[in-house]
Amino acid sequence: MKVAVVGATGAVGSMILRVLEERRLPISRLAAFASRSHNGAARFGDRELAVQAASEDALRDFDVVFFASSEDASEKYVPALVARGAVVIDNSSNFRLREGVPLIVPEVNGDAVRPEHRLFPVANCTAIVLCTALRPIRDAAGLNSVRVATYQAASGAGRAGLDELLAGERAAALGESEPEPSVFGRPLAHNVVPQVGSFDASGYSIEERKVCDETRKMLDLPELFVSATAVRVPVRTAHSEAVFFETARPTSVARMAAAFASAPGVVFHAEGIVTPREVEGSDDVHVARLRAESDDGRHFALWCVGDQLRKGAATNAVQILELLRAKGYAP
């Protein structure tokens, strides 16, 4: 299997290389690309990979191409790759909501993959974590509404986001004046910032719209009421979410707990809590604090946490490839 990773030096791209190595996929040729010319190197296990500038020509020979770069790069290169039959796994948001394009989280909707599919967008990281947590509930009791307030890590905005947080903290610790934020709308050190992406006319942010729209698509519940407030917090890695939801049919905490216990990709904490620092590096979505909001058996709350670079992006991308191989749809 000849594999290319475009955007290989970024936070998600370098994690894709790491997950490919961890999961020991049978790769005969692996190449690292940057969307623009780039003088860096990428790592694959002990090997250093030269990073080449992406071009239509350079990407021509690969069976599988991961995109973990700008929205532009995927827009530019994906159509031709798909047309000639390559498997494209794309972390950009370009194609996620396109009719006929599946939006796959293997534990949630792996059965939506068809042999003719070649393009696999990887959903928004916050939405992947949310849907992995909600899938067992949808299956057990249906879902009428979901409200989610997020606690999103700085590295969700890439290396630049994490660097901006750490630079602000360092300045504060040394009593120096903080650099002006450019990635986040406000300094993130000792702060929380209720904006992830720009706002549309309705007052929702791009991130919040992605969470709502992609959740409906992944859970295959086009009428689901979803509302989100997306907030950046001074955490390095792993997104947390406070979720309030209404089921379609009466159920109980005990029945949902049983569903979680056998759910793939979920670690269920029946007691106590789980925090992003504990989840950093995990490929699972962690669910805790499941509880009933009322006695009617239909209103509940939970807390979920997932490493947004792994399950929210790179791990999910590689799991899609594993799923295709298991089904015989990829080499």
Add this chain to the structure above:
Amino acid sequence: MKVAVVGATGAVGSMILRVLEERRLPISRLAAFASRSHNGAARFGDRELAVQAASEDALRDFDVVFFASSEDASEKYVPALVARGAVVIDNSSNFRLREGVPLIVPEVNGDAVRPEHRLFPVANCTAIVLCTALRPIRDAAGLNSVRVATYQAASGAGRAGLDELLAGERAAALGESEPEPSVFGRPLAHNVVPQVGSFDASGYSIEERKVCDETRKMLDLPELFVSATAVRVPVRTAHSEAVFFETARPTSVARMAAAFASAPGVVFHAEGIVTPREVEGSDDVHVARLRAESDDGRHFALWCVGDQLRKGAATNAVQILELLRAKGYAP
């Protein structure tokens, strides 16, 4: 007016002294107490106040006694003080839900004060911020349900909470091993901790129960559906809240915005965002990101932030005294 502050060296007590000084109340005698013997000093403007150990005897001569100390101290001293007619303004949670005891946020329910009232609990800080933000909405369109996910500052757990956060951050910055957390259930540096207080059998934390119960009482909506997820974040001061709510009657963002514009104690941000670092030191509750969740005119979301040491505790306590004086119920 002879005024005593019990717990004068703590985070809330020292802030009460500061707010008393800022707002220039006519105080003829001011004394600082600690619930146990204490060798510190408290500040009132330029003056240093000796801190005495509280006792029934020592508190006997005061017209107004603020409690900003342990639950124990207020439980021990409040009944006798109230019995002899002193005004007691108590930041503990002991008496907040007691029948016949008002739970006052002047901008929310100042009219609930009666001449015979002597005991004034100060509500939970998170609930004060929430109710100040929700009052204009309740008045404009009623309220059926409220769900809130919180982003609570370390200093909400007192000086020890803030110190624990800063010590953890310092250790991380120096590459030293972090001290074991004792105030919070997990290290708070670069983390968020979805637990504020212990959990009851239903799975809700004490803090979450306070928010639910006290919100119903302050808004005078005993049947209001309220659910909360309380989360500690690595912020120094000011609590933020992502609120999802359903009104009883159809309304609009424009009508609610107009209600906020004239609401006392509220700064409404029609555009953009507001973060806890900007609100630290403010006596107002800041509301932003008001938006409709659906087209039915009844489902909305907003973001609110308040300095929990000021409006969430000390300022509200002093405002209660100002209200009593304005009504002629206090000297």
